[in-house]
Amino acid sequence: MNDVALVAGVSAMTVSRVINGRSGVSDETREMVKSVIRDLAYTPNAAARSLVTSTQLQIGIIYSNPSAAFMSEMLTGMFEEASIHGARLALLKGENGHPPTQAELEDFADSGLSGFILAPPLGESRKVLNVLRPLGLPMAVLGAYDVDDAQCVRIDNHRAAYEMARHLLDLGHRRLGFVLGNPDQRASAERMAGFYAAVREIGEVEVQVVQGDFSYRSGLAAGEQLLDSPRPPTAIFASNDDMAAAVVSVAHRRQIDVPGALTVVGFDDSSAAVTLWPMLTTVHQPLRRLASEALAYVARQTALGTEQTGAGADIVLEHGIIYRESTAAIAPEDHP
Numbered sequence: 612m613n614d615v616a617l618v619a620g621v622s623a624m625t626v627s628r629v630i631n632g633r634s635g636v637s638d639e640t641r642e643m644v645k646s647v648i649r650d651l652a653y654t655p656n657a658a659a660r661s662l663v664t665s666t667q668l669q670i671g672i673i674y675s676n677p678s679a680a681f682m683s684e685m686l687t688g689m690f691e692e693a694s695i696h697g698a699r700l701a702l703l704k705g706e707n708g709h710p711p712t713q714a715e716l717e718d719f720a721d722s723g724l725s726g727f728i729l730a731p732p733l734g735e736s737r738k739v740l741n742v743l744r745p746l747g748l749p750m751a752v753l754g755a756y757d758v759d760d761a762q763c764v765r766i767d768n769h770r771a772a773y774e775m776a777r778h779l780l781d782l783g784h785r786r787l788g789f790v791l792g793n794p795d796q797r798a799s800a801e802r803m804a805g806f807y808a809a810v811r812e813i814g815e816v817e818v819q820v821v822q823g824d825f826s827y828r829s830g831l832a833a834g835e836q837l838l839d840s841p842r843p844p845t846a847i848f849a850s851n852d853d854m855a856a857a858v859v860s861v862a863h864r865r866q867i868d869v870p871g872a873l874t875v876v877g878f879d880d881s882s883a884a885v886t887l888w889p890m891l892t893t894v895h896q897p898l899r900r901l902a903s904e905a906l907a908y909v910a911r912q913t914a915l916g917t918e919q920t921g922a923g924a925d926i927v928l929e930h931g932i933i934y935r936e937s938t939a940a941i942a943p944e945d946h947p
Contacts, residue, residue, distance in 0.1 A: 612626050612627065612630075612653070613745050613746075613747075614651060614653070615644065615647050615648055615651060615653050618647045618650075618651065619640075619643055619644050619647045621640060621643075621644060622747065623745075623746070623747035624747055625640065625644065626644055626648075627747075629641050629644040629645060629648075630648075668696055668697060668698035668699065668725050668910055668913055668914075669698065669699045669700075669701060669723060669724050669725050670693070670698050670699070670700055670701070670724065670725055670726050670727070670728060670906060670909050670910070671700075671701045671702075671703060671719055671720070671722075671724040671726070671727045671728070672686070672689060672700055672701065672702050672703070672727075672728050672730065673702075673703045673704075673705075673710075673711065673716075673719070673727060673728070673729050673730070673733055673739060674702070674703075674704055674705070674729075674730035674733065675704060675705030675706070675707075675708050675709055675710055675711070675730075675732070675733060676708070676730055676731055676732070676825070677707075677708045677824075677825060677826040677827075677853075678825060678826070678827075678851065678852075678853045678879075678881065678883070680852065680853065680879075680881035680882045680883040680886075681825075681851070681852075681853070681879060681881050681898065682730065683881075683882065684881055684882070684898035684899055684902075685730055685753065685898050685899075685901070685902045686902070687899055687902075688898060688899030688900065688901065688902030688903045688906075689728065689902045689903065689905075689906050691899070691903060692902070692903035692906040692907055692910075693906060696906070696907070696910040698725075698906070698910060701719070701722065701724060703715065703716070703719045705733070708732075708824070708826070710733055710736045710738050710739050711739075713738065713742060716738075716739060716742040716743070717742060720742060720743060720746055724748065725748065725749070725909070725913040726748045726749035726750060726751075726909035726910075726912065726913055727743055727748060727749075727750045727751075727909070728750070728751050728752075728753065728902075728905045728906060728909060729750070729751070729752045729753065729755075729761075730753050730754075731753055731754035731755070731793075731796060731798065732754075732793050732795055732796045733752075734752025734753060734754060734755030734758055734761070734763070735752075735755050735758065735795065735796060735797065736795075740758070740760075740761075744759075744760050749762075749908070749909045749912035749913055750762070750909070751763075751764055751904075751905035751906070751908045751909050752764070752905075753765070753901055753902065753905055754796070754798050754901075755796075755797065755798075756797045756798075756801075756925065757925065762905070762908045762925075762926065763925040763926065764901050764904045764905045764908070764925070764926045764928070765798070765901070765925055765926070765927060765928075766896050766897070766901070766927060766928055766929070766930040767927055767930065768798045768801035768802050768805065769801045769802070769804055769805040769808070770805060770930070771802070771805065771878070771894045771896070771930040771932075772801070772802040772803070772804075772805030772806045772809075772848075772850075772878070772894070773805035773806070773808050773809045774805075774809075774894075774932055775806075775848060775876055775878070775894055775932060776805065776806045776808075776809035776810060776848060777809045777812075778876075778892075778932060778938070779846045779848060779874065779876065779938070780809060780810070780812075780813050780816070782846070782874065782938060782939070782940045782941060783940050783941035784844075784845050784846040784874060784941050785813075785815065785816050785817065785845075785941075786816075786817045786819075786842060786843070786844045786845045786846070787806075787810070787816060787817070787818050787819070787844050787845075787846050787847070787848065788818075788819045788820075788821065788833075788837040788843075788844035788846070788847035788848070789803065789806050789818065789819070789820045789821070789847075789848050789849075789850075790820075790821050790822075790823045790829075790830060790833040790834075790837075790847065790848070790849040790850055790854050790855075790858070791803055791820060791821065791822050791823055791850055792823060792824065792825045792850035792851060792854075793824045793825050794822065794824075799825075799850060802850050802878065803820070803850075806848060817842065817844075819837055819840060819844060821833040821836050821837055823849070823850065823854050825850065825851045825853065825854065826853060826854070827853045827854065827856065827857045828857070829854060829857075830849060830853060830854030830855065830856065830857025830858055831857040831860065831861060833849070833854060833857070833858065834847070834857055834858035834860070834861030834862065835861055837858075838861060838862065838865060838867070838873075843873075844873075845872075845873065845874065845941055846873070846874035846875070846876070846938075846941075847873065847874070847875050847876075848876050848878075849875070849876070849877050849878070850878050851877060851878050851879050851881075852877035852878065852879045852880070852881045852883040852884045852891060852893055853881075853883050854877070855875050855876060855877030855878075855883075855884075855891055855893070855937075856877070856883050856884075856886075856887050856891070858875050859875050859887055859889075859891075859937065860887075862875070869889055869937055870889065870936065870937050870938050870939035871939060871942075872942075874937065874938045874939055875891065875937045875938075876891065876892045876893060876937060876938060877891045877892075877893040877894070878893060878894040878896065879893065879894065879895075879896045879898065880893045880894065880895035880896060880898075880933050881898065884933070884935070885935075888936075889935065889936035889937045890935040890936050890937065891935055891937045892932070892933065892934050892935045892936070892937050892938040893932075893933050893935070894930055894931070894932060894933075895930055895931040895932070895933045896930055897928050897929070897930070900928055901928060904926055904928065908926075
């Protein structure tokens, strides 16, 4: 279909309309497209053809996030929204935090889907986007920034991290540890930038930054590294709840009281934040709403018969700080 569109000088959606006898195409354009189809001996894909003649909305969800708690919230939001639109969801998972293979992506894309939703970190994966973009189908990406040919749905990660860092500083902490997330995601960089923006406002703050990848395992390694330092932090801000929970686990193993001797905070407000002791103070990211907004966008675009577009500005939802039991003011003897 894309070959026909290229030769005819029209969009793939126009070719689709001609093939399926839909309105919205001039007679001249329709005849030109039919001529190109004959010249190229094009035969419509059976799965794709069943898509446009089907009354059921079918949306593909592609994910590889290592956090079970994060994905549970995301998928719950998608399934709830799908029930409203009468949509059927098809899931494709990449293994071990990596994108699906190209063959898996191509087979998935060829299965008669109406559109796609990419969960973090796949919204910024060139490998995935290069397979899906040429299809011209509606696509939403979660947690990503300014992705061409897709609707981005996210929070203001910079502002959220800034507010959490300010909370730690307002508690009197001046030795801070920060655990970075996946280096391939812009959200990770935005969170670190927000953290540093707060630190710069105070001055005379000792900062130690350790790389993680949003997995619990990476949080364990980060916690060990930070607490092994000659002047360990009095507060650690991990870029997601899984890594924050891992840091708390390391502290417990070392018999370090949280929050009496060490404050720990996270990001996401996933179920991981409330399934440990003490429960985490964390940034609330409305995961279910983010997912439902993404699915609603794809459903609307499909119903309108609209080609895949960038849809303008990112959809940015509100965040918040959830104060629980893992934070405390700095003890006088712990001041620098």
